[in-house]
Amino acid sequence: MRLPKLSKLELQIMDALWSGGPLAIREIQETFPQKGRPAYTTVQTMVYRLEVKKALRRARKIGNAHIFEALISRDAAQRRLVDDFLGMFGGRMQPVMAQLIEAGNLTTKDVADAEKLLRDLSKKRKDA
Amino acid sequence: MRLPKLSKLELQIMDALWSGGPLAIREIQETFPQKGRPAYTTVQTMVYRLEVKKALRRARKIGNAHIFEALISRDAAQRRLVDDFLGMFGGRMQPVMAQLIEAGNLTTKDVADAEKLLRDLSKKRKDA
């Protein structure tokens, strides 16, 4: 698996690493809001599993605690996520966009940004 | 669960019902491409589970075969899907859009359509 599938909780753990640099399990755990924070060993289990999936690795040790760092990029993980998501819709963008808009998740600004990004991107591709 | 979470395969099954009206298991199974089509009993199992989740129900019988019909709308299911998906991104639209565009999933036309839909929608809301 070059790009392992990550669950929501796994994503949240990776997010801690992506945002906060190499962290110990305890630190990862504490990035969760107190309300509904998973147990230390729950985080630990997920970290171990992410290690098996090669999504992160032990970078070094401080005292007897391991410090973990991400091995896959946020971008790559998100790409995978988006792909799976689109797969759910049979790869058709249209219903996805419609849904996003109707649910009010997508604002005028989001669309404007998208437009700009598209323009920039097509320009870059022409240049290259 | 008013809106049960549906997996990809479950979605595909519901899709058959949404598109093709009430169907028997055999008919649902046959909506899958020959290549990689799941076994009859696999579809059967999923249909039974969808029944437990109240996503569909037995509408009537033809011979000894049950005919199933959807109980939840495609729209509602997709809404749930999108919500979960956004939850994966912490609810932030921006990285989602960026990802979609950079991966080339989103075309100029998609964005134009989105724009139009947004305009129509905001108009409707003003009118109401």
Added chain:
DNA sequence: TAGCATCTATTACGATTGTAGGTGGATTAA
């Protein structure tokens, strides 16, 4: 009506995910 085809219903199993307890070793604070 006998037999074949088809369907239903039940059961099973491995993988993944979320959840966490327990045990024992390492660190640290007193």
Added chain:
DNA sequence: TTAATCCACCTACAATCGTAATAGATGCTA
């Protein structure tokens, strides 16, 4: 040095999903 913490590691377990086999009932056909 000893007790309180903290951490690592292992094990467990329920739920969900995808996969399907098997067995028994029903219906269609010759």
